[in-house]
Amino acid sequence: MTDTLLRLEKTIAARRGADPSMSYVASLLAKGTKKAAQKLGEEATETIIAALAEDAQALRGEAADLLFHLMVLLADRGVPIADVLAELDRREGVSGHAEKASRSGD
Numbered sequence: 001m002t003d004t005l006l007r008l009e010k011t012i013a014a015r016r017g018a019d020p021s022m023s024y025v026a027s028l029l030a031k032g033t034k035k036a037a038q039k040l041g042e043e044a045t046e047t048i049i050a051a052l053a054e055d056a057q058a059l060r061g062e063a064a065d066l067l068f069h070l071m072v073l074l075a076d077r078g079v080p081i082a083d084v085l086a087e088l089d090r091r092e093g094v095s096g097h098a099e100k101a102s103r104s105g106d
C-alpha cells in the first residue's frame with residue numbers, strides 16, 4: 001500500500017503544471033485548494049453511500065476515488081504522504097487510553 005501511495009504521489013507531483021486538457025490531476029491542481037477539497041468531500045459522500053448500500057464493488061471504487069482525491073489535496077497543500085503515514089505509525093505505538101488522554105489534553 002505504501003509503495004502504491006508513494007508512486008501515486010510522484011505521478012501527481014509530475015502532473016503539476018501539465019496541460020489541464022491532457023491531465024485530470026493538472027486540471028484539479030490548477031483549480032486550487034477549494035476545488036480539491038470539494039472533490040474530496042464529494043468522494044467521501046459517495047463512499048458513505050456505497051457503504052450504506054452494502055455494495056462492496058461500489059465501495060471499492062469509491063474508496064479508491066477517495067484516496068486518490070486525498071492524495072491530490074495533500075499535494076496541493078504540500079503535505080507528504082510519508083508524514084501522514086508516520087503519524088499513523090506513531091499512533092500505533094501509543095496505547096488507546098494514553099492516546100485519548102493526550103488528545104483531550106488530560
Ligand SMILES: N=c1c2ncn([C@@H]3O[C@H](COP(=O)(O)OP(=O)(O)OP(=O)(O)O)[C@@H](O)[C@H]3O)c2ncn1[C@@H]1O[C@H](COP(=O)(O)O)[C@@H](O)[C@H]1O
Nearest residue numbers: 008011012015022023024025026027039042064065068069
Ligand atoms: N487514480 C486516479 C483517479 N481516480 C479517479 N480519477 C478521476 O477523477 C475524476 C472524478 O470523477 P468526477 O465525475 O467526480 O469528476 P469530473 O466530473 O470529471 O470533474 P469535476 O467537474 O467534478 O471536477 C474522474 O475524471 C476520474 O477519471 C483519477 N484520475 C487520475 N488518477 C491517477 O492519476 C494519474 C494521472 O492522471 P492524469 O492527471 O489524468 O494523467 C493516473 O495515471 C492515475 O494513476
